[in-house]
Amino acid sequence: MSAPRRRGARAGVLRRRLWGAYTTVVFVAMFVPVAYLVLMSFNTSPYGTLPFHPTTAWYARLFHEPGLAAITLHTLAMSGVVALACAALGSMAAMGLARGGLPRPLVALLRGVDLVPVTVPWLVLGVTMLLFLLLIGSGRSVLNLYLGNMVVVLPYVTILVSARLRNERFEQEEAGAQLGGTPLRVFLAITLPKLTPSILAGAIMAFMVSFNNFLIQYYLAPFGTATLPMEIYGLVRAGVRPDINALSTFLVVASILLVLALDRLVGIGASLGAPRER
Amino acid sequence: MSRGHRARRRAAAVLLAPAYGLILALVLVPLASLLAYSLTPARVHGIGSLALAFDRYLRFFRDAPSRIVLVDSLTIPAVATLLCLAIGWPLAYALAKVHRRRGNALLVILMTPFFVSYLLIIYALMGLLQVGGPLQAAAATLGLVGGTQSLLYSRGAVTLALVYEYLPFMVLSIYGSLERVEDSVLEAGRGLGAGAGRLFGEILWPRSVPGVIAGCALVFIPATGSFVEPQILGGTRLSMLGEVINAQINQTFDLPRAATVSLVLTVCAVLGFALLALALDLSRRLARR
Numbered sequence: 001m002s003a004p005r006r007r008g009a010r011a012g013v014l015r016r017r018l019w020g021a022y023t024t025v026v027f028v029a030m031f032v033p034v035a036y037l038v039l040m041s042f043n044t045s046p047y048g049t050l051p052f053h054p055t056t057a058w059y060a061r062l063f064h065e066p067g068l069a070a071i072t073l074h075t076l077a078m079s080g081v082v083a084l085a086c087a088a089l090g091s092m093a094a095m096g097l098a099r100g101g102l103p104r105p106l107v108a109l110l111r112g113v114d115l116v117p118v119t120v121p122w123l124v125l126g127v128t129m130l131l132f133l134l135l136i137g138s139g140r141s142v143l144n145l146y147l148g149n150m151v152v153v154l155p156y157v158t159i160l161v162s163a164r165l166r167n168e169r170f171e172q173e174e175a176g177a178q179l180g181g182t183p184l185r186v187f188l189a190i191t192l193p194k195l196t197p198s199i200l201a202g203a204i205m206a207f208m209v210s211f212n213n214f215l216i217q218y219y220l221a222p223f224g225t226a227t228l229p230m231e232i233y234g235l236v237r238a239g240v241r242p243d244i245n246a247l248s249t250f251l252v253v254a255s256i257l258l259v260l261a262l263d264r265l266v267g268i269g270a271s272l273g274a275p276r277e278r
Numbered sequence: 279m280s281r282g283h284r285a286r287r288r289a290a291a292v293l294l295a296p297a298y299g300l301i302l303a304l305v306l307v308p309l310a311s312l313l314a315y316s317l318t319p320a321r322v323h324g325i326g327s328l329a330l331a332f333d334r335y336l337r338f339f340r341d342a343p344s345r346i347v348l349v350d351s352l353t354i355p356a357v358a359t360l361l362c363l364a365i366g367w368p369l370a371y372a373l374a375k376v377h378r379r380r381g382n383a384l385l386v387i388l389m390t391p392f393f394v395s396y397l398l399i400i401y402a403l404m405g406l407l408q409v410g411g412p413l414q415a416a417a418a419t420l421g422l423v424g425g426t427q428s429l430l431y432s433r434g435a436v437t438l439a440l441v442y443e444y445l446p447f448m449v450l451s452i453y454g455s456l457e458r459v460e461d462s463v464l465e466a467g468r469g470l471g472a473g474a475g476r477l478f479g480e481i482l483w484p485r486s487v488p489g490v491i492a493g494c495a496l497v498f499i500p501a502t503g504s505f506v507e508p509q510i511l512g513g514t515r516l517s518m519l520g521e522v523i524n525a526q527i528n529q530t531f532d533l534p535r536a537a538t539v540s541l542v543l544t545v546c547a548v549l550g551f552a553l554l555a556l557a558l559d560l561s562r563r564l565a566r567r
Contacts, residue, residue, distance in 0.1 A: 019368075019376040023384065026369050030391055033402030033442060036412065040405065093297035100290020101283060110298060117305050119495055121503020121547065123520045124540050125305065127527060131315050131537055132308030151304040154297055183289070212395040214506070219527065229397055236401045236510060248398045255393040263386045 034252055041245035058242040065243060068231065075211060075228040082149045083207035089150075090157025090206075091199050095191075097158075098165040111162070114155035125152065126219035133220075140222045148220040149210040156209065157202030164198035197265045204262050208255070309544075315537035334538050344522070351518040351543065352550050354433055354508075355501035358440035359554070362448040362497050363490065365441070370452035370489075371482065375464070385453070388446050396443045400510055403439050404430065407511075431513035439507045444500070448493040455489030456482065479565055487562040491555045498554065502547040519543045 044053040062068070097107050117125065129148050133139050176186040210216075214229035221227060226234070235244050316334065338344050373381045373388075391399065406413040407429035418425045429435060459482065467477050505520030512518070519539055526536035 016376055019372040022368060023372045023377065026365060027384075027387060030388075030442070030445065032413075033399050033406065034391060034394060036406055037398060037402045089297040089300070092293040096290040096293030099286075100293065101286045102290055110294070113298065113301055113306070116309075117301060119499050120305075120309070120544065121500050121520070123503035123505050123523065124544050127523055127536060127540050128308045128312050129304055130527070131533055132304075132311050134533065135311060135315065147300065147304060151300050154300065158297065208393045212393075212397075214395070214397055215503075229395055232395065232397045232401070233506065236397060236404070244398075244401060248394075248401070251398065252390075252394055256390055259386055259389050259393055262389075263382070 037245050037248045038252060041242070041249045043242075046242045058246040062243045062246040068247075071226050071231050072228050074225075078146060078149065078227065079207045079211040082146060082153065082210045083203040085146075085150055086154045086157045086206040087199050087203040090154050090202055091161050091195065093154075093158045094161035094165060095187075097162060114158050117152050118155050122152065122213065122215040126215045129216075130219045140220055142222060142225065145217065145220040145222070145225075148216050149213060152213060152216055153206035153209045156205045157199070160198045160202040160205070161195055164195055168194055200265050201262055204258055204265070208258060312537050312541050312544075316534055316541050334535065335542070338538060338542060347517045347519055347522060348542070348546065350433070350508075350516055351502055351520070352546060354436055354518065355440060355498050355504070355547075356550065356554075358437045358444065358501055359448075359494055359498040361437070361441050362445050363493070366445055366448035366493070367452055367486070367490070370449045370456055370486075373449070374453050374456040375459075375461075385450070388449060391442070391446065397506065399442050400439050400506055403435065403442070404510060407435055407438075430511060431515050433512070433516060435511040436504070436507050436516070436518075439511055440497075440501050440504065443507075444497040447496040451493035451496060452486055452489040454492075455486045459485045484562045484565045487558050491558050494554050494558070495551055498551050499547045502543060502550070 039052070041058055042054050042056065044055045044057070045051075093110075096102075097110060100107075126148070129144070129151075130140070133144055138144060172190045173186055176190050177183070181189070212229060214227075214233060217227040217230055218233070221230065232244060232247070373384050377384060405411050408414060409426055409428045411429075414423070414427075414429050417423045417429065418427075423429065463481060464477060467481060472480070502518075503520050504518055505524050508516060508518040509521050509524075519542070523536050523539050523543070526532045526539065
């Protein structure tokens with residue numbers, strides 16, 4: 001009895017080691033470009049090639065880049081406004097879908113509609129929105145830039161909050177209603193606190209995606225207004241290099257902090273709709 | 279219908295109206311109007327004749343360069359999708375079933391590059407693959423390429439960028455469906471003497487197919503709309519429809535043609551994905567038998 005079991009345990013250890021090696025290889029490979037950018041931001045060579053001679057000159061140059069700070073602030077402000085608006089509209093939509101007592105096929109249809117902005121290539125969405133806005137006599141403008149960014153990330157909030165509404169138990173809502181609480185009071189006292197982590201997670205996702213959403217910005221931003229991704233695109237095309245490395249190091253660090261925040265709030269697994277371990 | 283019920287529905291309408299109104303106005307109606315736009319005569323507002331519209335589509339398909347670009351716009355994302363599947367499925371399995379205790383921490387790490395702008399990933403690959411860049415230098419040392427031969431400006435470079443950008447989506451989708459496979463089922467299979475191959479073919483693969491299909495939707499369809507990747511990493515040697523559409527918007531200002539090409543691209547992407555999904559679903563049905 002014990003010999004086969006030991007053999008089984010040994011096979012199990014070997015199996016875990018092999019999978020561990022595979023996971024390590026893929027993860028290391030995945031971080032090669034990011035690590036390369038950070039490394040090269042401290043390298044003297046302006047062409048992104050080895051050997052490595054350390055310098056911080058590119059950071060000094062980055063801070064003297066005219067206009068970059070203003071562009072970064074504008075992009076941050078835009079993503080912030082978009083994230084807040086999406087948090088509100090997306091949570092409202094998720095509540096309406098889950099608690100509105102609508103016919104099931106309609107709810108399924110609306111949940112399907114949420115997938116359209118997520119899957120249609122953003123290039124096609126950006127171009128389509130621009131063509132439509134031109135057709136109705138509008139076109140590129142700051143308002144349209146904000147609305148276009150919103151419509152693309154809004155479904156993330158709706159989907160995340162919907163997943164939470166489905167996975168959590170809400171008996172207290174009924175109790176609250178039976179004790180005579182108005183729907184608004186029940187929502188504020190019971191439902192909203194439970195939803196807060198996923199609303200925040202949705203807002204963070206919305207913030208990150210709209211901050212980086214070059215294609216939507218590229219087609220809807222008014223001429224003369226640049227966002228940070230548009231600026232990076234311009235620099236990459238022009239071949240100006242080392243300052244981008246320094247800039248991307250900041251962006252990588254900021255992204256890592258936001259991912260960690262997202263994980264602290266809901267757990268990455270749960271934020272993707274996977275049921276939480278109970 | 280009771281009064282309470284009606285009030286609830288009215289509340290639902292108020293909750294849903296802003297979000298879905300926005301999607302309707304800025305996504306669904308514009309997508310529908312793309313068709314109308316592609317029917318307009320060039321540079322003139324107002325709907326043109328049907329003959330004119332067909333002519334624009336016919337010209338697109340009769341034009342040999344457009345056909346080559348269309349084929350590249352579908353095959354490069356298709357290869358990238360299959361690579362994501364080949365690399366991502368085992369990774370999702372490892373995260374969901376082997377390193378379960380560290381699974382969440384590993385997912386966090388996996389998400390990070392997804393949050394870094396893809397322009398920076400493209401830019402990094404540009405540096406890595408150029409002559410003298412670390413990857414090119416390594417490949418040259420191994421004798422895979424000539425010392426002065428760039429790895430840039432090739433289908434391979436564009437495909438690599440797409441794999442980097444979209445791999446997390448594939449892994450996360452598959453992870454979701456594999457995580458739901460109960461351990462007791464796998465234990466029972468092992469206990470009855472099933473090898474890794476049978477566990478994969480009869481339990482793991484069929485159960486993961488919905489996640490794989492979702493992953494393919496999140497990789498293949500968006501990837502067909504790439505334009506910066508082929509522009510920067512593909513150079514002038516190859517092109518994808520995204521670049522063509524962009525040039526029509528920003529250089530030649532031929533907006534109706536841009537609408538036509540956008541529509542062709544979207545329809546082809548959805549058809550390509552549907553074929554892929556059908557094949558995957560078939561593999562699930564065959565395995566279940």
